[in-house]
Amino acid sequence: MTSEQYKELSVSEFTKAAERYESNHAGIYEMCKKDYPDILEELEKEEFSSLLDAGCGPAPMISLLAEKYPTRHYTGLDLTPAMIEQAKKKNIPNADFVVGDCENFPFEKNTFDAIICSNSFHHYPNPQAFFNSVKRCLSPGGILILRDVTSDNKLLLWFIDNIELPLANLCGHGDVKIAKRATVMECCKNAGLKVEKFEIRKGMRMHCVVRKI
Template structure:
C-alpha cells in the first residue's frame, strides 16, 4: 500500500473509535492505558515545560499530564480530525490541539523539551520522516519517549509485519509495522538522535528513551 492508503485507513479506523476511545467499551484500545504510568514515571525524572504528544488521539495522556502539572504547556497532534474534535471538547487550559501529520510536524525548530508517542508509531508508513521531524522540534538535550508494540524475536516480528498486519488491513486497520531495537537504533542514528535505552516491558511493550544530544 502507499503512504496515503495507510494513512487513510488509520483515519477511517480512528474516526470510528474516537467517541469510545476513553470509555469502558474501547475494546482493544483499552490496552493503550497500560502505557500511561510508564510515560508519567519517565517524565518525572527530568523537568520539562513544553511537551508534544504525537498521535495524541482524544488526549488521554495529555489529560493526565495536565492534571498533574497544570502550569506546563502541552501540544497534541493527531492525523484524525475526529480525535482532535473530541480532545478539544475537554477545554483544557495550556493545551494546544492540532490536526496534522506526525511525519511532518508543523512546529518550529527547538520548540519542545519533551516529545512522547504512545501506541501510534506503528501506524506511520515513513518512520524515518517522523524521527527526523522529532529531532527538528526537540530542544537540545530534550527527550523523546516512545511506547509501542515489539517482540524480542525477529521471526515473530516478521510474522506480525508480513502476515498479521496485511490481514488487519482487510478489516480496516492502518497498522504498518512493529520494530525491534536494531530498527529503532538505525532510525535514531539517521536522524541524529541518541538511543539512551530500549526495553521490552510487560506484554510486548517497547519502551525507548531517546535524546537530542547534539545540535
Template sequence: MTAKEYKDLSVKEFTKAAEIYESDNAGVYNMCKKDYPDVLAELEKEPFTDLLDCGCGTGPMLTLLHRKYPDKHYTGIDLTPKMIEVAKRKNMKGVELVVGDCENLPFAEDSFDVVICCESFHHYPNPQDFFSSVYRVLRPGGRLILRDMTMNSAAVRWFCNHIEMPLIHLAGKGDVRIYGREDIRKLCDNAGLHMESFDKRGFCRLHCVVRKIR
C-alpha cells in the same frame, strides 16, 4: 500499500473509535492505558516546560499530564480530525490541539523539551520522517519517550509484519509495522538522535528513551 492508503485507513479507523476511545467499551484501545504510568514515571525524572504528544488521540495522556503538571504547556497532534474534535471538548487550559501529520510536524525548530508517542508509531508508513521531524522540533538535550508494540524475536516480528498486518488491513486498520531494538537504533542514528534506552516491558511493549544531544 502507499503511504496515503495507510494513513487513510488510520483516519477511517480512528474516526469510528473517537467517541468511545476513552470509555470502558473501547475494546483493543483499552490496552493503551497500560502505557500511561510508565510515561508519567519517565517524565518525573527530568523537568520540562513544553511537551508534544504525537498521535494524541482524544487526549487521555494530555488529560493526566494537565492534572499532574497544570503549569506546563502541552501540544497534541493527531492525523484524525475527529480525535482532535473530541479532545477539544475537554477545554484544557494551556493545551493546544492540532490536526496534522506526525511525519511532518508543523512546529518550529527547538520547540519542545519532550516528545511522547504512545501506541501511534506503528501506524507511520515513513518512520524515518517521524524521527527526523522529532529531531527538528526537540530542543538540545530534549528527549523522545516512545511506547509501542514489539516482539523480541525477529521471526515473530517478521510474521507480524508480513502475515498478520495484511490481515489487519482487510479488517480496516492502518497498522504498518512493529520494530525491534536495532530498527529503532538505526532510525535514531539516521536522524542524529541518541537512543538512551530500549526495554521490552510486559507482553509486547517497547519503552524507549531517545535524546537530542545537540
C-alpha cells in the same frame, strides 16, 4: 499499499473509534492505558515546560499530565480530525490540539522540551521522517519517550508483519509494521539522536527513551 493509503486507513479507523476510545467499550484500544504509568514515571525525571504528544488521540495522556503539571504547556498532534475534536472538547488548560502528520510535525525548530508517542508509531509508513521531525522540534537536551509493541523474536515479528497486520488492514486498520529495535536504532542514528534506553517490557511493550544532544 502506499504511504497515503495507510494513512487514509488510519484516519478511517480512528474516526470510527474516536468517541469510544476512552470508554469502557474501547476494545483493543484499552491496551493503550497500560503505557500511561511508564510514561509518567519517565517524565518525573525530566525538567520540561513544553510537551508534544504525537498521535495524541482524544488526549488521555495530556489530561493526566495537565492535572499533574498544571503550569506547563501541552500540544497534541493527530492525523485524525475526529480525535482532535474529542480532545478539544475537554477544554484542557494550557493545551493546544492540531490536526497534522507525525511524519512532518507542523512546528518550528526547538519547540518542545519533551515529546511522547504511545501506540502510534506502528502507523507510520516512514519512521525515519518521524525521527527527523523529533530531532528538528525537540529543544537541545530534550527527550522523546516512545512506546509501542515490539519483540526481538524474528519469527514472531515476521508472523505479525506478514500475516496479522495485513489481515487487520483488510478489516480497516492502518497498521504498517511492528516497531523493531534495529529500525529505531538506525533511524535515531540517522537523525542524530541518542538512544538512552530501549527495553522490551511485559506484554511486548517497547519502552524507548531518546535524547537530542
